[in-house]
Amino acid sequence: MVLDTNKDLAEPKGIWSWITTVDHKRIGLMYGVTALVAFFVAGLEALLIRLQLTTANGTVLSADAYNQLFTMHGLTMLLVVVMPVGAAFMNYFIPLHIGARDVAFPRANAFSYWLFLFSTIMLLSSFVLGGAPDGGWFGYAPLSTQLDEFVRMDYYAIGAQLLGIASIMASANFIATVFTMRAPGMTLMRIPVFTWMAVVVSFLLIFSLPIFGVGLFQMFFDRNFGTQFFGGGGDPLLWQHLFWLFGHPEVYVLILPAMGIVSEVFPTFSRKPLFGYPFVVFSGIAIGFMGFGVWAHHMYTAGLGPVAEAGFGVATMMIAVPTGVKIFNWIGTMWGGKVSFELPMMFAIGFVSLFVIGGLSGVLHSVVPSDYQQHDSYFVVAHFHYVLFGGGVFGYVAGAYYWYPKWTGRFLDQKLGQWHFWLMLIGFNLTFAPMHILGLNGMARRTYRYPEGLGWEFWNQVATFGSFLIGISFLFFAWNLIKSRKNGRIAGSDPWDGRTLEWSIPSPPPVHNFDEIPVVEHVDDFWHRKYATDEDGRAVRMPEVSGGTLAADTTTGGDGEENQGSSDDMHMPSPSYYPVVAAFGVMVTGYGLIYIPGGWVAAGVGLVITLWGFFGWSLEPVTRDADHE
Amino acid sequence: MAQTAHRSHPTPAMYWGIALFLAVVTALEVAVPYISALDPVRVPLLLIMGAIKFGTVVAFFMHLRYDKKLYRTLFLFGAIGVIPLFLVVLLTMNAL
């Protein structure tokens, strides 16, 4: 279906243009906003959990509500917040980093986003439609397969399945984009590190999600069709294997994009190239490979036998090596550089510091006897929040402060940002550092209350206090994001004196990204266009910036629409509503499956809508004038 | 892109030949369980013949032999990677 007028390259306006958009930048922004909203929902869930645990014998929540909240907190944070935030950055910056005009399959990209949005709505709607999943984000059988309730873990099985399908499509899209659409001269070893990490993440997802998908189908069949995969004569351990074969690569899926972001931030604010670019890239790839070989370290206490436990223990320790390599490379990048402590840099340094703490407690877990003590205690909760929040979220927030000027043409407010950073840093450590102590003192995770007299009250109160500081810090962030969009300081196209290609185009970028596809000659190509090196190896700014529009555009900050020259042979893909139709059909099918047998009708209707969407999609021309029939 | 050198594609006659080959291997496969003399080597024999069929279809019918190296890499990650993963799973569950 062709929806727009003759102006292929002008920025379309209105709600409909967002619904039918196939522009990777808009899709990236929609991923980001959706994930941020979900972040606040999941954050509220966490605050309720903290309130319940503030005192011994807490009475804020019932056991049933508590189970739903901690399950949904984990599920939402991992699958609906952190992963899609990664996808937001990848969508926006992969094409810009490699010098392309869009991703390989713009409509499939739109479909991925809509399916993600609809599955998110579906998962959250479970709270009012029969109860949210309550078997933990890990969904261990037999908790997940018992049928005391009607639909809760069906929401888990179907919701996670649909999110997985969306992610697989997005990943195939990113891989195809990076491997086949790079600008001339952009060899694999010249790709910015963030995009490299995006490739590794895409591979991890594409090979681990199908395994999870099979496990979810089996869980769903066990619950609805009486199969015996995990219950009956089946073995619940099979679920643990299938789940962690996905679940462990998943943690690298969550952290690697953040590592990629700080690998962009450190060189920019140290005014030095990334120290050991190939090492950072290859250790990222190594982490990806090794991430597939360590899943059973989540299952030590399931009794795998000494040989398997020793093997997985050693493999897990080894994974610290490439991670350590990266940390040294980041420090090496700052070493001797002209470090400026702008907000993105502060968050990036926060990332490294906190990630190291979380990484070290992770090494403790790789030691089998030690893990037997810590398993299912708050020590583990402290560990993975240090890597995923202290690491992941700090990294992504660094990315937000770093690239906000590219998205909007304006800076985020400095003062609000400082409040955000310090409140978040202090709140984070107050929340999660005490959990190490609580865990070692024997407090078990996932229990909704604890008796008096165990000496746990004080540290729990500290943690609750800290968690509210985190909450307040994110209010500063949200306010900053909203306020700076209209009132922020004008940033121009290259506010940080950046190194990679996205800074060579206006902020926000025009629909077609590049007026002319750049020809790349170096790592950090844009830097080399701005600076030459003198005899002592120091960077010297070149008198004239090549590439025309760079300097001229620094004041507009708003629109790049005037740069539409040389676009005769440029055909941006046309908007399409089929992706959103197909994704909607999939959601209807999903709801139907959750409520079978009554839901079969809805499932059928959904299937018809899906087929309509897909056939319309595969028959419509990609660009309006491509088909002369 | 870098690799533009294509080996020439097979002709229809070759496709028929390959299909004949596949049919013969299948016939041999089916015969194996009925020949008790082969019992000691039945498992490796069947696995090898299955792998030959798998490889033949991928290489010739799917043109992987003639296409870009990139495709081979992308596919073999999954096709080969899956084997050690689940060997370990089955070993730890004492199922082999």
Place this chain on the structure above:
Amino acid sequence: MSSQVAPVEAHDHHDIRPIRKAAMWVFLGSECMFFGSMIATFLLYRNDTADGPGSEIFDIPFTSASSFVLLMSSLTMVLAHNSFEKRDGRGTRIWLAATALLGITFLAGQIYEFTEFVHKGLTLSTSPFGSSFFMLTGFHGAHVALGVVMLLAMVFLSLDGRLHEERGLNVELVGLYWHFVDIVWIVIFTVVYLLQV
């Protein structure tokens, strides 16, 4: 390909076909993991029959015949692709239809086989063996059915000359998918049937 404006997605001088093929191959790699997980599940439960029917109910001669049918559908598929590359519209249509027909024959055989097994007391819920067998072969059958739908759609598109390689639904990509479904069956036939009798 059209000689005028090449309908490229988002890139000036690029042919879309290698991009699509790269995505298809990585998707097939992903599918290997999908079927690998189910085959592993079957291997885990191959002897857990809960005193119900086990692998002794397999009818090897019958399954060999239907395996042969699916194997030959790979031949007709590659011949369809070959005709398509030579711009032989009629040949393409005939071989596509033949492929779809062989696929339908295979599906009919599978339905017959499933019915037989159910009569002999093996269902999805009889035992872990039954669950994993039906799930694996059922998902494979669903893949075949989807392939048949796409093949038939292409046959109808080719009738009024609307079968383009610029489209997402084209002979080469559907061909790759179809061959993949065939090689999955090669593995299932060996591992699930022949190795268990």
